[in-house]
Amino acid sequence: MTAQSREDAEEGAGASGRATLPLNQQTERLCNKTSICSRSYFVVVMVFFHVYIVNVIALLFYVHYNSAQEDDSRSRDTRDTDPSNVNSRDAPSKVLHQRDFSLPRIEGIRVGHVQKVSLTPGKDHLMRTLSMKPLLFEIPEFLSEDECQVVMQLAHLKGLMESQLMVQRDHEELVKELNLSPEEIFNLLDVNQDEQLQMTEILTHSRVRDGIWLTPDTLREIYAGLKADKNGDGLLSIEEFRLLSSDAFQRFLQQKGVKKSQLVRNSRHTWLYQGEGAHKVLQDIKERVIRLTRLPSALVDLSEPLQVVRYEEGGHYHAHHDSGPVYPETACTHTRLAVNTSTPFETSCRYITVLFYLNSVEGGGETAFPVADNRTYDEVSLIQNDVDLLDTRKNCDKSNLRVKPKKGTAVFWYNYLSDGKGWVGEQDEYALHGGCVVTHGTKWVANKWINVDPDYQRQTRYQQLVSQQPDHTDEDDTSTVSSDAHSSSLHQDL
Ligand SMILES: O=C(O)CCC(=O)C(=O)O
Numbered sequence: 001m002t003a004q005s006r007e008d009a010e011e012g013a014g015a016s017g018r019a020t021l022p023l024n025q026q027t028e029r030l031c032n033k034t035s036i037c038s039r040s041y042f043v044v045v046m047v048f049f050h051v052y053i054v055n056v057i058a059l060l061f062y063v064h065y066n067s068a069q070e071d072d073s074r075s076r077d078t079r080d081t082d083p084s085n086v087n088s089r090d091a092p093s094k095v096l097h098q099r100d101f102s103l104p105r106i107e108g109i110r111v112g113h114v115q116k117v118s119l120t121p122g123k124d125h126l127m128r129t130l131s132m133k134p135l136l137f138e139i140p141e142f143l144s145e146d147e148c149q150v151v152m153q154l155a156h157l158k159g160l161m162e163s164q165l166m167v168q169r170d171h172e173e174l175v176k177e178l179n180l181s182p183e184e185i186f187n188l189l190d191v192n193q194d195e196q197l198q199m200t201e202i203l204t205h206s207r208v209r210d211g212i213w214l215t216p217d218t219l220r221e222i223y224a225g226l227k228a229d230k231n232g233d234g235l236l237s238i239e240e241f242r243l244l245s246s247d248a249f250q251r252f253l254q255q256k257g258v259k260k261s262q263l264v265r266n267s268r269h270t271w272l273y274q275g276e277g278a279h280k281v282l283q284d285i286k287e288r289v290i291r292l293t294r295l296p297s298a299l300v301d302l303s304e305p306l307q308v309v310r311y312e313e314g315g316h317y318h319a320h321h322d323s324g325p326v327y328p329e330t331a332c333t334h335t336r337l338a339v340n341t342s343t344p345f346e347t348s349c350r351y352i353t354v355l356f357y358l359n360s361v362e363g364g365g366e367t368a369f370p371v372a373d374n375r376t377y378d379e380v381s382l383i384q385n386d387v388d389l390l391d392t393r394k395n396c397d398k399s400n401l402r403v404k405p406k407k408g409t410a411v412f413w414y415n416y417l418s419d420g421k422g423w424v425g426e427q428d429e430y431a432l433h434g435g436c437v438v439t440h441g442t443k444w445v446a447n448k449w450i451n452v453d454p455d456y457q458r459q460t461r462y463q464q465l466v467s468q469q470p471d472h473t474d475e476d477d478t479s480t481v482s483s484d485a486h487s488s489s490l491h492q493d494l
């Protein structure tokens with residue numbers, strides 16, 4: 001201590017270049033001035049020193065204890081998610097009954113990060129992070145060329161149906177159900193309350209009308225056809241808005257005829273069962289999905305079958321969410337009947353989407369993520385100056401991220417955030433995506449959706465119920481309930 005003070009004193013003097021005093025006088029002065037040589041100073045320093053050492057030791061213990069716990073839970077996760085260890089018949093209730101069960105979520109680290117994944121024995125796949133918002137990955141060669149062929153052929157054999165019927169009367173029915181007057185609708189749409197409706201105000205809140213995708217051009221056409229916008233300024237007063245009543249709108253569209261390109265979605269699709277007794281290729285794909293997502297096989301077994309989609313030249317799917325938002329009054333399609341809820345709304349609850357490209361498309365057909373990794377999400381700014389970012393026929397080039405279809409590649413993403421407690425949280429708004437228009441050739445994709453109810457209790461009850469069925473397979477009614485929120489005829493289809 002004294003030696004150190006002395007050195008410091010020497011150094012200090014040297015540095016300032018002042019005339020130096022004898023060393024013992026310097027030390028004395030310093031000790032007198034700052035009293036750093038006093039006994040109490042020494043005691044204080046020693047106390048701090050000991051507290052510091054005790055803290056460091058405590059920290060080391062903490063780190064050691066925590067990592068042991070993590071290892072333990074990781075090995076428990078692996079046991080739960082290892083397909084070979086989970087008996088699909090009784091696993092659902094077993095797995096979800098542990099309240100400490102956490103839904104695995106793969107880490108993205110950062111965009112461009114590549115990690116090895118073991119999906120098939122003897123072969124490693126590389127998985128690249130494409131975006132963090134949503135958490136989105138790409139795995140080239142997930143399917144072999146032969147597997148892609150088999151899936152397309154099986155879908156052909158099964159028969160594909162139009163993904164969207166030409167005209168749906170959903171809007172009219174909803175308005176009737178909600179019992180809203182034109183004035184009330186006008187008020188709801190008039191976001192800036194200037195007593196006139198700009199086109200963006202209409203499009204932001206009502207982009208789809210009777211299954212038709214509304215664009216500024218279609219709106220202008222409808223205004224002109226119904227002579228609604230008398231002065232042609234693109235703005236509607238309440239009087240003008242009344243002329244757009246549901247019936248007039250519907251009649252106008254029927255007269256004009258609706259082209260497929262005006263629909264939200266222009267494709268054909270079918271569903272392929274992947275459970276016991278299904279084609280080996282389909283079962284293998286399911287097993288690989290289980291390994292990829294690290295989810296308990298029971299969850300994947302009880303999810304929707306594989307959806308195979310074919311787009312012809314000119315086909316598209318405007319940007320959408322595969323899952324609905326989480327509201328208390330909304331039930332999930334897949335658990336709704338099983339848990340017998342009486343909530344007024346129903347939505348698809350698809351925790352994960354795995355999208356497989358079954359062919360390489362000659363032109364167009366990319367999967368677009370308009371707002372991936374945006375700093376913020378703002379619904380209103382999705383349409384600006386006639387540019388609608390959700391329109392995959394026109395504005396795919398303005399999307400933040402586009403994935404080019406390549407035969408055998410899979411992409412997968414999470415449609416929900418985590419709730420921070422190991423279960424499903426809020427819908428991830430950044431997971432907005434769509435299929436860009438196919439400009440040359442055809443496009444084949446398949447979707448594997450993994451259904452999880454954000455309400456943990458509902459999911460548990462559903463799984464319990466299914467496991468109590470005498471001979472449940474994913475062909476049974478309980479699981480086909482989950483198949484497609486958009487296709488009510490699915491029961492017969494499977
Ligand atoms: O075709 C694509 O690229 C996307 C398909 C899609 O989003 C869907 O089928 O839900």
Ligand SMILES: [Fe+2]
Nearest residue numbers: 320321322433
């Ligand atoms: Fe989708």
